[in-house]
Amino acid sequence: MLRPLLKKQLQTERRPSWKLTQRVVEMAASASGEATRIMLAVNESTIKGYPHASISCRGAFEWILKKIIRSNTCDFKLLFIHVQVPDEDGFDDMDSKFASPDDFKKMKHRDKIRGLHLLEYFVNQCHEIGVACEAWVKKGDAKEIICLEAKRVQPDFLVLGSRGLGPFQKVFVGTVSEFCVKHADCPVISIKRNADQIPQDPVDD
């Protein structure tokens, strides 16, 4: 009942695929020259008064170290991007008074410092572990800037921390990771927070 074409196919499948294997081995060998460039989008925690990186992006960073880089620190380079979003709900500046142009300068200066501290945290960690890295800040809409930067920088893949919100919560807060999975030029992997790291309000991060 086997069609002749299929029979031939099964026979040819049995030949040793040494050519392909050879190619993969060569490829693996040649890969050792150039580091795998992993881009990680990092952001601040939305929990007021919380001084550090968000739960999700710290989780994604630790996931990269533990699951991808492991002991092979020389073969990877991490590219941290932090997109500063204009304070949409205005909560951060609710208690501030703006009486002169200088007040706005101070606010911008403060934002800059916060962004730099965030990157400093990740760069310090990489330095301690011995992983090469680069970090930079951009301003604008996070999801769009991340995709634009991925296009410009061309990492091997992009890692995003995600809050793992349900469909109902997503309607209100939107998700950067869903947008980037769809629109980024490079492969994207989205790492959800661990269940034990979810704050009282899952929208917080």
Place this chain on the structure above:
Amino acid sequence: MLRPLLKKQLQTERRPSWKLTQRVVEMAASASGEATRIMLAVNESTIKGYPHASISCRGAFEWILKKIIRSNTCDFKLLFIHVQVPDEDGFDDMDSKFASPDDFKKMKHRDKIRGLHLLEYFVNQCHEIGVACEAWVKKGDAKEIICLEAKRVQPDFLVLGSRGLGPFQKVFVGTVSEFCVKHADCPVISIKRNADQIPQDPVDD
């Protein structure tokens, strides 16, 4: 203009984060014990007469070797799953005649052989390179079985080859990767075919 809380925040941010760093270093050290388990869904080429794995899943396999495992072959384990889908369009059996129950047995036997050959290809490659692996076959709807198996096996992440179809093409063929990105329990990364590997009809693979 800076609120007291914020001032305190900036000050505390300046303290050395040795505790966190220590945790990351310890984590990286402890990770070396247990291999990172990467699940890869593999399928046959849809191009008639083509004897091997699909362009997309070979691309995804090579991507894992080149970009993730690199020279660190001991720290990873690959889990290959092949889901055999009932021949929906019936093209494969268009020229076959079924005259007795044995004919169906032969067809099933043929499918089994094809599935085993597919897995043999990947297991051989891993064996040559020195990466630990496991491979198995399941039957059913690819996207659902992949998600079920990911839930059962709990890999660290799931890699899927994708044809990178446009929205118009997707309407007709559906995409396993989109479904799994949304529904799988573990992180998922979808690797598109290279532009130079796209066959005449992009729906082919």
